[in-house]
Amino acid sequence: MAFLDSIRSFFVPAAEFGVERAVVSAPPMAYAIKPLTERDSKDVLRLNLRCFKNGENYTRYTFAYLFNEPRSLSYKVVTDKGEMAAFAFALISTDGTAHLTTIGVAPEHRRRGLANMLLRHLEDVLRIKGISTIVLELRVSNFAAKTLYTEAG
Ligand SMILES: CC(C)(COP(=O)(O)OP(=O)(O)OC[C@H]1O[C@@H](n2cnc3c(N)ncnc32)[C@H](O)[C@@H]1OP(=O)(O)O)[C@@H](O)C(=O)NCCC(=O)NCCS
Known part of the structure; x- marks a missing residue:
């Protein structure tokens, strides 16, 4: 995958998406939910590269589209x-x-309820907007996501 890595390095420094050999859990800490805006583009691009491997990650163009899409x-x-x-x-x-x-949740912050927090927050915001149905797709092999969504109802 050296070829893919060199293409990605045009956008993100190599060290940011290098294979993570070991994940060391972050120490216990407080978390807060905040709006994600275009100013966070670089950070979200990097984190999505850490969360999604094998070409399943979004590109900066997809994020740019999402940040500029009013819906x-x-x-x-x-x-x-x-x-x-x-x-x-x-x-x-x-x-x-x-x-x-x-x-996506950074590997060192997983199993602390962060994905659940985000899902609940999205549900609350959508409910205020009168939307009660959320559609999603996932790979059947993505056990973590499947369990997350099933448990979240
Ligand atoms: C899937 C993902 C978002 C879960 O994030 P997370 O913050 O660790 O999830 P939470 O801590 O909120 O977990 C809530 C529940 O989901 C389930 N769950 C989450 N990760 C799990 C895992 N690895 N194995 C089994 N169940 C899991 C559990 O029921 C968990 O509750 P519990 O910890 O009390 O048992 C995270 O693993 C991730 O970023 N994966 C890579 C990106 C991805 O696959 N995104 C989804 C694409 S469809």
């Missing part, structure tokens, strides 16, 4: 040091449903 909602979870630990995007469809576009 798009985007939130991040930040640590007490202001670093992005998780992100989620949803797109409101013309049929009155919403599509969970992407969601």
Whole structure:
């Protein structure tokens, strides 16, 4: 995959998307949900590269589209040091449903309820907008995501 890596390095420094050999859990800390805006483009691009491997990650063009699409909602979870630990995007469809576009949590912050927090927050915002159905897709082999969505109802 050296070829893919060299293409990605045009956009993100190599060290940012290098294979993570070991994940060391972050120490316990407080988290907060904040709006995710175009100013976070670089951070969300980097985090999505860490979360989605094998070409399943979004490109900066996709994020640019989502940030400029009025029907798009985007939130991040930040640590007490202001670093992005998780992100989620949803797109409101013309049929009155919403599509969970992407969601990712940094490996060192997983299993702390951050994805659940983001899902609940999106649900609350969408409910206020009168939307009660969220559509999503996932690989059947993505056990973590399947369990997350099943548990979230
Ligand atoms: C899937 C993902 C978003 C989950 O994020 P997370 O913050 O770790 O999830 P949460 O801590 O909120 O987990 C909530 C529940 O989901 C389930 N779950 C989450 N990760 C799981 C895993 N690896 N194995 C089994 N169940 C899991 C559990 O029921 C968990 O509750 P519990 O910890 O009390 O048992 C994260 O693993 C990730 O970013 N994966 C890579 C990107 C991805 O696949 N995104 C989804 C694309 S469809």
